[in-house]
Amino acid sequence: MGREFNDLFNEWSHSYDQTVTGHDPEYEEVFIDYEKILTTVAKKSKGTVLEFGVGTGNLTAILNEKGLNVFGIEPSEGMRSIAKQKLKNITILDGDFIDFPKIDVPIDTIVSTYAFHHLTDEEKEIAIKKYSNLLHEGGRIIFADTVFPTEEAKQEKIQESLDRNFHRLAEDLQREYYTTIPVLQHIFDQYGFTVNFTKLNPFVWLIEAQKERR
Ligand SMILES: C[S@@+](CC[C@H](N)C(=O)[O-])C[C@H]1O[C@@H](n2cnc3c(N)ncnc32)[C@H](O)[C@@H]1O
Secondary structure, eight states, X not given: OOOTTHXXXXXXXXXXXXXXXXXXXXXXXXXXXXXXXXHHHHHTOOSEEEEEOOTTTHHHHHHHHTTOEEEEEOOOHHHHHHHXXXXXXXXXXXXXXXXXXXXXXXXXXXXXXXOGGGSOHHXXXXXXXXXXXXXXXXXXXXXXXXXXXXXXXXXXXXXXXXXXXXXXXXXXXXXXXXXXXXXXXXXXXXXXXXXXXXXXXXXXXXXXXXEOOO
């Protein structure tokens, strides 16, 4: 599920680390404060951490440096092989947000950066339901990703991208499944999480959810 972007990421894997430095003007705003965003997610992580969509392993490396026990999940073979080259001592497995190998230790924190939008809203709900069963009370989900306060705000960003001749960005915003804060709030409420949203750059929000007693 949600693996329809694999070809795109296999292709992008070789130049991905250059894109995140903000050298591509179309994606400059998306990746403003990229390192700071990853560090923020890592700072809020504790214990054994399950990371989805590790890409080239940039967040994984920061979590590892912090001394956390990290398990990475990544569906693109190209991305996985770059991450494995960088992080030889870390387990990085083939899988996605919904279908992934069983981890035989209790998970304290589930993290992901720049990836949750690859799931449709229905798939996001399936994933959060699954994490609700995986996490103990007090366990946390810490995601950073592009989300919009409202559907109107999303449409404005798409129009703004077209006006600036950022056609690849506009297409990306239309093709992938960027959602809104009210949709995510509703999903987290349903599965027993309290959730907070904090804006980190013109596109990316920090999504912090904690599993409460049911
Ligand atoms: C934009 S990259 C982000 C990589 C990294 N997390 C970062 O912050 O730089 C998105 C990653 O999500 C992965 N991805 C795409 N669909 C996915 C899915 N359904 N489940 C998990 N990861 C997925 C892609 O293969 C890619 O590595």
